[in-house]
Amino acid sequence: MSSNKVMRKLALVLLMSAATQVVAAPVSAANLDSLERMLEAQGQVQLQMQRRLEQMSSDIDELRGNVERNSYEIKKVVDRQRDIYREVDNLSRQPAKAEPTDAKKEATSSEAFSSNTDENAAYEKAVNLILKEKDYKGATKAFQSFLTTYPNSVYKPNASYWLGQLFFAQNQLADAATNFKVVADTKDSSKRADALLKLGVISERGNDIATAKKYYQEVIKAYPNSTSANQAKTALTKLK
Structure with missing residues (x-):
């Protein structure tokens, strides 16, 4: 046999032996720990x-x-604000005696007109912000300014009522109650029934149930055939 063939066979035997050792060699403990x-x-x-x-x-x-x-x-x-603004708008559309100005339309036979033209103009401007322009924020400022300028105006009950409605619509209940009480203290005001009803609602929302019942009962007693009285009866039923 030639020397080249002997060398090739020897190399092949060595390679197979090395491969067998690699395959058969066990994994060391160090490798296992590292893997774990x-x-x-x-x-x-x-x-x-x-x-x-x-x-x-x-x-x-x-x-x-x-x-x-x-x-x-x-x-x-x-x-809630949408409902209250709608209520304000509906109230502003209630029938009234035909008069030359909106200020006079807001007054009733038991409420006198002012002889002060500036006072009439200021009140009419505030009313028109509600009736015509639907500018409720502007109307709030206008009525506040009016009551500051004319604290003893013949329009005070009406101005206080609208201001109460506007505050009520903005959920400023304390300010609303202050203005509605002015109306409630005016026995001949055409808006007294609704002012009393609103005071009842405000008291109810404040969890003062006894005061709420008192206002509702006063509306029913003083204005038995009014829409406000019907609403007060419904409210009382829910409180029982």
């Missing part, structure tokens, strides 16, 4: 990620709940 630590670390990372995901999900659910609650509360406020 790697798997444990990976498990810890996955656990932390899972916890973070769960916390994020919980936070998102809480935020969603807050958004839904806030949206509901805002909707209630908007709906």
